[in-house]
Amino acid sequence: MKKQEIIELCVEIVDKDGFLNLSVKTIADKLGIKPPSIYKHFPGGLGEIKDALMTYGWQRIDTKIARSAVGKAGENGLKAMCYALREFAHEHPGVFETVCWHNSYTSEQDQEMTKGVIASLYAVLNSLEFSDVQKMHVLRTLRGYVEGFAMLELHGSFGDKVSLDESFSYGVDALISGIMNGGEKICG
Amino acid sequence: MKKQEIIELCVEIVDKDGFLNLSVKTIADKLGIKPPSIYKHFPGGLGEIKDALMTYGWQRIDTKIARSAVGKAGENGLKAMCYALREFAHEHPGVFETVCWHNSYTSEQDQEMTKGVIASLYAVLNSLEFSDVQKMHVLRTLRGYVEGFAMLELHGSFGDKVSLDESFSYGVDALISGIMNGGEKICG
């Protein structure tokens, strides 16, 4: 039983029952072993497992986002990446919860881990005419919107009378259009 | 010792040490009593306390957001509310964490509680020419952006080379401009 396999079982646990249900006990049950045996694989205990799951999550997100923008530049690349990140949140709600949440307790490392994702985003941003500072603004803005929207919809905070897909598209379009127009008003 | 006073001590705990540090023990310590005594005030235990804290948080947010938009219509009202919500997150990081996160486990009630905030936002949206569906899109988009941005900055996920205030303004401007222009590109 390799670390990687255990982490993949953790993915199943959190995607099915939520991040709060990830405990030494639930993992041990899923593995068919007793809780203390977990410590042979992860001496750092639950904390180390959560860290590993977060890292694994970021890697998956990185891969998915990078692929989504292959062959796309500028505006279209940015949109594709936004959609890809939300899609990941739907496919792996528990992992998404983990990367959103667990990072509050290891924030130094977090920046290292998001570098992969940021690198992909930067590659697309480089196809546009933005200053370095502007690129950072764009990146933070998009990340804030997509992670915030996905978090809220996963938590059921939005109701469902109006289509969530349409709301998301609306927001992405508004955001990208606002960014491309440099925040100016439409002519006159 | 009234319920309300206990909740206000909980606000101090979470704002100082984070939502994860809110336990029956930490509350009892702060009150100078033993853990079991807490159950005389909140028979539902920690869950009831967290629910009460979330409700209290939403009330405070509602008040702050509603006040921020007094005398402002349309675009300016929307911007003021975005800034007010982020400001609340800075003033009460723990409470903000609570309303963002704890709702995952009581999502039915959550929609009830956010109605106050939504009512204020709707009042401002009514000063614009949007359809009901569009209003809902705008509301979700703004909430997603502001909650997401605030959550990420509170978790230290953004680094600090570039000013967070500037990034936030940039995003709000882009978003509002995109919304007001109906997602269209600038002339020609």
Place this chain on the structure above:
DNA sequence: GCCATTAAACTAATAACATTAGCAAGGAGG
């Protein structure tokens, strides 16, 4: 084939926490 090492499981024990049950002090109102 045999022994030593190591990996990976186990049981037993400890500590922290939430929670329940039952008891006790003190004040409010008759």
Place this chain on the structure above:
DNA sequence: CCTCCTTGCTAATGTTATTAGTTTAATGGC
């Protein structure tokens, strides 16, 4: 003065994370 309600307490239970020490089975060198 007695009663009840509030609000505290201690004692006990159950769950979880974790550590220590033991055992079992496989692996690698001889």
